[in-house]
Amino acid sequence: MNQKKDTLRKTLAVFIAETNYSNLSAAVISRAKLCLMDLVGVAIAGSRQPTSILARDVIGRDQPAGGATLWVSNRKFSPLTAAFLNAVQGHAIDMDDGHRYANGHPGVVTIPAAMALAESGRLNGKNLIEAIVIGYEVFIRLGIMCNPDLLKRGFHTTAALGVFSSAAVASKLLGLSVAETENALSLAGLQSAGLLEALSSGEMGKSFQVGRSVQGGILAALMAQRGADGPEHIFEGDKGFCRAFSGKACDSESVTRGLGETFQIQDVYFKRHAACRHIHSALDAIGEILAESPIDLAEIESIDVETYSIAKNLTGHLATQGSELAAKFSTPVAIGLLLVFGRTDALAFSEENISHPRVQSIAQKVSIRSSEAWDVVYPGKRGADVRIRTKDRTYSREVIYPKGEPEFPLSSEEFVGKYETNAGLVYSADRITRIREHMMNVEQEEIDTITMLLRAPD
Secondary structure, eight states, rough: OOOOOOOOHHHHHHHHHHHOOGGSSSHHHHHHHHHHHHHHHHHHHTTTHHHHHHHHHHHSSSSSOOSSSSSSSSSSEEEEEEEHHHHHHTTTTTTOOOTTTBBBBBBGGGGHHHHHHHHHHHHHHHHHHHHHHHHHHHHHHHHHHHHTHHHHHHHHHHHHHHHHHHHHHHHHHHTHHHHHHHHHHHHHHHTTOOOOOGGTOOOHHHHHHHHHHHHHHHHHHHHHHHHOOOOOOTTTTSSSSSHHHHHHHOOOHHHHHTTTTOGGGOBBBBOOSSGGGGGHHHHHHHHHHHHHHHHOOGEEEEEEEOOHHHHEEESSSSOOOHHHHHHHHOOHHHHHHHHHHOOTTTTTOOEEEEEEEEHHHTTTTTTEEEEEHHHHHTOOOOOOEEEEEEEEEEEEEEEESTTTBTOOOOOOHHHHHEOOOOTTSOOOHHHHHHHHHHHHHHGSHHHHHHHHHTTTOO
16 A cells, blocks of 8 residues: 655655754854844845835834834834834845855745744744744755746745745744644745746835745744644645746655755855845956956946856846846946946945946946856856956956855855944944844844844934
């Protein structure tokens, strides 16, 4: 008699229930703390963005007080509201971490949910680390299975898969049973949404759909906790998530291979440019050229970028002036900002800088093309060849891995520098240091020790 094979949601639910701090390696724990510090720093900077301010005004205006802190404010909300708003802030400057095979950003759909629920539930740092590792694992493994097909069909991976990550986090921190966790994952899948059309115009929608994804996952877990059920074959069904979003059958084996033995959080990348990851190799190449040979911008005749097709399709256009998000997804404009202002951090992508005549002049000299050579190695390698032609000579550089990938990591100084630059847009140097020290020792902390420091500046 053939034994019935477990559904993917059952296997994931068992993994969520059985994963504990005690069976995580020191390397995995360390990586989780780095992810926490990076996302919190990015969210602090993101709190100043128009989309974050608008979301706080609209969503937070009439909400009752709760037990979860809205970062960079003196207000506390329910975990549903706090996680939503913190996720919007965490995605607002496009500097949150990512995974190149999953084609999405696991931190922003994991950490806001984990922090909100751990704080409101008066849990400790070890509980938080467990939830972070679980959330990353679920998101990345599903992303690897569904992509690049999901992305090519026009779905925004971070929002579309974020409901599962958030539901996994919530199931763990709420102490759901395996059966309840199964239903939480299914109910989360029924709420999945997120379109890449947000990159074309209407920039506030991109962070908004990520925040809703995080909120949807928590809601799914809360409903499951009270007895709500969801489709058993949410992933495998003929009308389930995989076929609907990626157009292909669910490959459960690829998702579960090594589950609980190897942890994908160790392979995330960290950004040093506040722009789409598909632009970073070109920016790094130009940075390396300038480090060796300063170039008179007036002498530039053309800039040619050869890269992989997805990078060209998503970022190869000249962005409309006045849109910060559009500029973050425009290789020509990002290159113009780097060459004119020498920076590509959150402050560089302002409407004033984007519209600067010298930036626009350089952007119009940039041409992007894809090549089979780069397509063959994608996504294992996300590289670019860049050639800058002036009146007298040609400068060229190839970058295979943009800075921040596991193969080419940020140094400790670069990592801390990124965090301090982002957090420094809001907080004093003393508070920035205190927040970092508590996060780096979070396994010994109560969560409200950190969230107290994430309140509004004095």
